[in-house]
Amino acid sequence: MSTKTESVEPRLRPRSERLDVLKQFFSHARRLWHDVAEGDWNDWRWQLKHRITTVEQLEKFLPTLTPEERAGALVAEARLALAVTPYFFTLIDPTDPDCPIRRQVIPRAEETHVAPYEMPDPCGEELHSPVPGLVHRYPDRVLLLVTDRCATYCRYCTRARLVSHGAQYDFHTRLEQQLDYIRNTKAVRDVLISGGDPLLLSEQRLAELLGRLRAIPHVELVRIGTRVPIFLPQRITDELCATLRRYHPLFISIHSNHPRELTIEARNALWRLADAGIPLGNQSVLLRGVNDDPVVLMAHMQKLLICRVKPYYLYQCDLVPGTSHFRVSVRKGIELMDALRGHTSGYAVPTYVIDAPGGGGKVPVGQDYVLSHDDYRLVLRNYEGKLFEYPESGAAEHTVTSSPELPTLCGTI
Numbered sequence: 001m002s003t004k005t006e007s008v009e010p011r012l013r014p015r016s017e018r019l020d021v022l023k024q025f026f027s028h029a030r031r032l033w034h035d036v037a038e039g040d041w042n043d044w045r046w047q048l049k050h051r052i053t054t055v056e057q058l059e060k061f062l063p064t065l066t067p068e069e070r071a072g073a074l075v076a077e078a079r080l081a082l083a084v085t086p087y088f089f090t091l092i093d094p095t096d097p098d099c100p101i102r103r104q105v106i107p108r109a110e111e112t113h114v115a116p117y118e119m120p121d122p123c124g125e126e127l128h129s130p131v132p133g134l135v136h137r138y139p140d141r142v143l144l145l146v147t148d149r150c151a152t153y154c155r156y157c158t159r160a161r162l163v164s165h166g167a168q169y170d171f172h173t174r175l176e177q178q179l180d181y182i183r184n185t186k187a188v189r190d191v192l193i194s195g196g197d198p199l200l201l202s203e204q205r206l207a208e209l210l211g212r213l214r215a216i217p218h219v220e221l222v223r224i225g226t227r228v229p230i231f232l233p234q235r236i237t238d239e240l241c242a243t244l245r246r247y248h249p250l251f252i253s254i255h256s257n258h259p260r261e262l263t264i265e266a267r268n269a270l271w272r273l274a275d276a277g278i279p280l281g282n283q284s285v286l287l288r289g290v291n292d293d294p295v296v297l298m299a300h301m302q303k304l305l306i307c308r309v310k311p312y313y314l315y316q317c318d319l320v321p322g323t324s325h326f327r328v329s330v331r332k333g334i335e336l337m338d339a340l341r342g343h344t345s346g347y348a349v350p351t352y353v354i355d356a357p358g359g360g361g362k363v364p365v366g367q368d369y370v371l372s373h374d375d376y377r378l379v380l381r382n383y384e385g386k387l388f389e390y391p392e393s394g395a396a397e398h399t400v401t402s403s404p405e406l407p408t409l410c411g412t413i
Ligand code: SF4
Pocket: 149, 150, 152, 153, 154, 156, 157, 158, 159, 160, 163, 195, 196, 197, 226, 227, 255
């Protein structure tokens, strides 16, 4: 196997230290799957078939498994299966028990602690499901859940109640009901296909799904939510891209949380999707010990742009049972956003949102940049904390009295 896991890691650590870490990654990765043929390693079906799914495999491939991780892995199945593709596994730093990649996918004992405010369906999706696997929460768009499988399972998954449990997911029966609902609900102009991960479906099945959605006249936009380009970039084949590009306008939202996930392989997969004319956005979850650091967060957002992906949302971690150890305070989340806004390209700044518990939908949260607002003027705070006045429309007919300490700045970019 050639080295597949070149990281384009940003300058988060001193160069010498970074090189040491990279050397460790590569030698570890080579040792693990050194006898795998190039063709196999680059085959997404091989990657899926050889996922790490048991405690025994974890112990074999990660000799530094901690007691907390071992305990978590032993009971993981009841909550959310353990499964990690070999490719993604090689991104784990085996020398670091707090490795941000490791934290996202290796179960821990803390998952068994359920806080009183946590709930199996934190976003109230079941409350807004008129037919199985379809969520209609906003006026003009629906969410379509088409599979319960993912390439790798994220320990904080909002849909842990649904994914990975091995039930036979009856794609066709559900699809008929879902399509009937969309056909009969003319307000639906935007369909988000999610799961599980839709890009694990075969090209044939995706073509059927997309083709039938496209045949509904009032469906203007189709979106796919996927973490496949990050967990299994081998899946983004020319054949898949050729299938997807037949159904424009088609958008894809990926899910990436840390700059180290954006390897050369992931970047190439994302570029292939972008070359197929698909606009790409990213949804991150704010996770303790993963991306709750201003340097990491900014590096991640900037690197997403290099991968031709626009950072779209940064989610406050949903109140999923067993995820308290991942949750960052909202106060800190707001501070992190403040460290981005104005300090890097606007394109690199996502919207920080809380999915309101029980089905309230996404609510943007953030620092208030409008400090006061009356009929005559607004007082604005910029990214440096400086204050500016802006006259309210029509205020020119009135006398605007400016505070001497506030420069009046109209039309400033
Ligand atoms: S890829 Fe998405 S649906 Fe699958 S486990 Fe991760 S968060 Fe959940």
